[in-house]
Each structure stands twice: as C-alpha cells, then as structure tokens.
Amino acid sequence: MRQAFWCMGMPMSIDTPQAPNDTALCAAMAELRAADERFSPFKETSELVRFQTGQLPQGELSPDMRAVMQACQDWQRRTDGYFSAHFAGMFDPTGYVKGWAIARAGARLEALGCHTYMINAGGDILARSQGKHIWRVGLQHPTDPQAVAGTLTLRNGAVATSGTYARGRHIVNPRSGEAATCFLSATVVGPDIATADALATTLCAMGEAGPAFVQKQAGYQALAVRPDLSAVQTPGFGAVSI
Amino acid sequence: MKKSLLIIATIALLGTLAAVVNPLGTKENAASTSKVTTSASSSAVASTAAASSSAAAQYKDGTYQGSDVSNRYEDIQVSVTISGGKITAVHASLNAQDDTSQSIAGDAIASLKQATLTAQSASLDGVSGATEASASYIQSLQSAIDKAKA
Numbered sequence: 347m348r349q350a351f352w353c354m355g356m357p358m359s360i361d362t363p364q365a366p367n368d369t370a371l372c373a374a375m376a377e378l379r380a381a382d383e384r385f386s387p388f389k390e391t392s393e394l395v396r397f398q399t400g401q402l403p404q405g406e407l408s409p410d411m412r413a414v415m416q417a418c419q420d421w422q423r424r425t426d427g428y429f430s431a432h433f434a435g436m437f438d439p440t441g442y443v444k445g446w447a448i449a450r451a452g453a454r455l456e457a458l459g460c461h462t463y464m465i466n467a468g469g470d471i472l473a474r475s476q477g478k479h480i481w482r483v484g485l486q487h488p489t490d491p492q493a494v495a496g497t498l499t500l501r502n503g504a505v506a507t508s509g510t511y512a513r514g515r516h517i518v519n520p521r522s523g524e525a526a527t528c529f530l531s532a533t534v535v536g537p538d539i540a541t542a543d544a545l546a547t548t549l550c551a552m553g554e555a556g557p558a559f560v561q562k563q564a565g566y567q568a569l570a571v572r573p574d575l576s577a578v579q580t581p582g583f584g585a586v587s588i
Numbered sequence: 589m590k591k592s593l594l595i596i597a598t599i600a601l602l603g604t605l606a607a608v609v610n611p612l613g614t615k616e617n618a619a620s621t622s623k624v625t626t627s628a629s630s631s632a633v634a635s636t637a638a639a640s641s642s643a644a645a646q647y648k649d650g651t652y653q654g655s656d657v658s659n660r661y662e663d664i665q666v667s668v669t670i671s672g673g674k675i676t677a678v679h680a681s682l683n684a685q686d687d688t689s690q691s692i693a694g695d696a697i698a699s700l701k702q703a704t705l706t707a708q709s710a711s712l713d714g715v716s717g718a719t720e721a722s723a724s725y726i727q728s729l730q731s732a733i734d735k736a737k738a
Contacts, residue, residue, distance in 0.1 A: 359714070
C-alpha cells in the first residue's frame with residue numbers, strides 16, 4: 347500500500363506491506379506537514395521566515411527550531427564547515443530539515459504500532475522492517491532520468507542522495523562559495539536518515555575527500571558518481587551490517 | 589529497538605552489471621538478491637507522477653498552466669498537456685537570473701520533463717535521488733496537474 351502526498355514542495359510517500367494503520371499514517375504525514383509549516387523558506391508565515399525577517403526574536407524560537415539550529419551547528423563543526431545551514435548570510439536549514447522530519451515521521455509510525463514501512467521524501471528514504479519484508483530501492487542515474495544506476499535492498503536503514511544533477515549548482519561548497527562540481531551525485535546509506543542526508547550533502551561539498559570522510563562515520567557508507575560517470579564507493583557500500 | 593541494517597547492493601553504473609556482494613549470506617538475503625534487477629526505469633520525480641497517475645482518469649484533456657514558482661536562481665512555469673487522461677507533453681519556461689543559471693536550469697529542466705513523461709510504475713519500492721532542488725519545478729507542475737483535475 348502506498349500513500350503518496352505532496353509536502354515541502356516535493357513528492358513524498360509512505361509504503362506499508364499491508365493495509366496501513368490510518369492513525370499512524372496520518373500522524374506521520376502530520377509530522378512532515380508540521381515541519382514544512384515551521385521550516386519552509388517560501389512561506390511568509392513560517393517560523394523560519396519570521397525569524398529570518400526579524401519578526402521573531404531568537405529568544406522566542408520554538409524548541410524544534412532551536413533543536414534544528416543546534417544540530418546544524420554541530421554538523422558545521424563536525425564537517426569542518428563543509429556542511430552549512432547559512433545561505434546568503436541567513437539561517438536556512440533546508441538541507442537538514444528534510445532528513446530530520448523523515449526521522450520524526452518514522453518515530454511517529456513506530457510509536458503508533460507501524461514497524462514495517464518505507465518513507466520516501468523527495469528521494470530520501472527511511473526503511474524499517476520488523477519481519478522479513480525487504481525494501482527495494484533504486485538509485486537514480488545522475489544523467490539519465492529514465493534509468494536507475496543501481497539498486498539496494500534493505501530491511502532497516504536509510505538512503506539519502508544529494509546531487510548537482512537535479513538542477514545545476516544545487517550544492518555550494520560553503521567554504522569556498524563555489525559550486526561543488528567534483529561529483530554529480532552522492533548516495534549515503536546508514537542507520538539514521540538525518541545523518542545520511544547531511545553526509546550526502548557534505549560529501550558533494552567536500553569533493554574527492556568526501557567518501558573517506560563518510561567512511562569514518564561508523565555505520566555509514568557512500569557511493570559517489572563523477573561527471574565522467576566513474577564511481578567511487580566506500581569499501582562497505584556493497585554490504586553494510588549494523 | 590533492533591537497529592539492524594542489512595543491505596545488499598547491486599551497482600550497475602553505465603550499464604555495467606557489477607558483482608553482487610553478499611558476505612552476510614543469509615537465506616532471505618540471498619533470495620532477495622536473485623530478484624534484484626537493474627532494468628527498472630524510474631526516477632524520484634517519475635515516482636511522483638506515477639503516484640499522481642493513479643488518479644489519471646480524473647484528468648480532463650487540455651493544456652494547463654502551472655503557477656509561476658521562484659527559487660533562488662530562477663522563475664519556473666510549467667504547463668502540462670493532457671490527452672486521453674494522460675500527460676502527453678510538459679513544457680517548462682524559465683526566467684533565469686543570469687546566463688549560467690539559464691544554461692544549468694535548461695539542462696535540469698530537460699531532465700525533469702523527461703522524467704515526468706516517462707513516469708511509470710517500476711518494480712522498485714522507491715528511488716533515491718536528488719530532487720530537493722527541483723522543488724520549484726514540481727510545485728509548478730503540481731499546480732498544473734491540480735487544474736487538470738478540477
């Protein structure tokens with residue numbers, strides 16, 4: 347069963363092998379929509395825009411906004427500045443919020459009794475399987491939108507892909523301010539979706555040093571594709587066991 | 589909660605079928621590996637349109653203009669043509685803020701148009717891809733599709 351919906355200006359879906367538990371499904375979707383309302387850089391009424399435009403002082407930020415802000419600062423430190431939630435001098439955690447929101451939606455599903463599911467939010471995926479159910483995930487080919495470059499099967503794990511292919515200079519190296527052009531796309535797999543998402547973006551910004559950086563994070567593996575379509579993968583990408 | 593992550597990957601880049609790595613060798617993983625194919629065609633964007641296409645019968649034939657959506661680099665406006673209840677053409681116009689953006693966006697939009705048109709159900713549960721940057725395209729496309737449903 348698939349429940350597809352639009353949120354954060356992108357396609358999202360929640361798959362369950364059996365007919366879904368409506369309460370859990372609604373709660374998970376509500377979680378994603380709430381994140382959109384709070385963190386949208388496009389909605390004038392969002393908490394983020396009100397903060398960016400000075401209508402909302404820092405001291406009145408919600409606990410969620412403060413948690414995301416803290417997480418972004420931690421990532422900036424952890425990546426030596428290759429991950430940044432600042433764009434044009436403004437706090438813009440768009441690159442982090444999606445993964446964070448997916449993790450929260452997954453937690454809602456589990457709290458309400460749904461333990462086998464796959465959430466796909468605009469290409470970032472969180473899969474859980476309590477039984478034998480196996481989820482099949484394709485990796486979008488970076489230059490041929492009609493093709494997948496590979497497939498993964500997973501029971502419990504997260505897959506996040508960042509790329510410069512979806513629209514030109516999507517990822518900027520925050521340290522140089524230049525477009526990151528070393529890789530067309532980077533896919534990171536691991537246990538946590540927010541971490542995988544942040545690592546995929548970081549890998550692209552770091553360039554050649556990126557895969558080794560991901561490999562140093564326990565439990566995470568990466569595959570990155572260069573513009574000539576040659577690929578770099580961390581040794582464990584083929585089979586990860588946590 | 590049990591946090592086990594079992595992944596078997598078959599990576600076929602550039603159509604080259606790589607060896608399947610399965611050091612864990614459990615029965616169920618071995619079974620699933622044999623079913624993994626790399627022939628499926630899809631994309632993250634395509635899966636959206638595929639999701640929308642379940643309601644294809646509700647689409648009225650005609651050409652529908654999506655709303656003008658801006659992102660950091662350009663304004664995008666998408667129109668869709670529905671014929672026989674299906675999307676048969678997608679046109680995207682954009683107004684980029686500089687020449688570099690124009691050429692990049694042009695390429696990106698071409699890919700997205702293709703993905704929309706080739707939307708189909710795949711034998712995969714989902715596709716991981718970088719779509720966040722194409723939010724403006726998708727937003728405009730969605731508003732055009734919404735009009736076709738009305």
